[in-house]
Amino acid sequence: GQNIDQPTEMTATEGAIVQINCTYQTSGFNGLFWYQQHAGEAPTFLSYNVLDGLEEKGRFSSFLSRSKGYSYLLLKELQMKDSASYLCAAMNQAGTALIFGKGTTLSVSS
């Protein structure tokens, strides 16, 4: 079967660091995406990992371990505008479809 698990909600304060975890089980795998989605808006691309390791992009970093079926998104120096839903998605082997988790709603308070 195919399954993507991530926490439903997380809270943090401005300036802090937060790590959003994602575990996946898919029949075939071609990389792991993270998207950010503000309420009522389209998801926007944050990162793509296909090899093991950490990818850093400004305040956001993403990590992948293929052997463990595990990824995380790390957000540093949190800002109020980071309050959003963060979607973890695995690409299938053929590269034709993304399988999404239910998303993690992050609330950043001052």
Added chain:
Amino acid sequence: DGGITQSPKYLFRKEGQNVTLSCEQNLNHDAMYWYRQDPGQGLRLIYYSQIVNDFQKGDIAEGYSVSREKKESFPLTVTSAQKNPTAFYLCASSDYGRSYEQFFGPGTRLTVL
């Protein structure tokens, strides 16, 4: 200014009526996708198309139909056979073969009364 457009932003229909949601892209992408999002749920794939005049069912295709007559356009029809059509519908495209990244349109919120 390239991108994906979906119209309208909000759509209301009576139960039993078919409704067609539009999706247009000028990114010259070969692949296009339709997703449905319900509150507290992730995106679920309805249909996708990798090339003109060809499309494939996703995980929840029942009650929906699509066409892909032009590269730029991938309309989705929500038929009366769809039991729970009220949802947020997102269209996406990708430059399949060069990148797996999918770009999303702004979405259409369909409410069936």
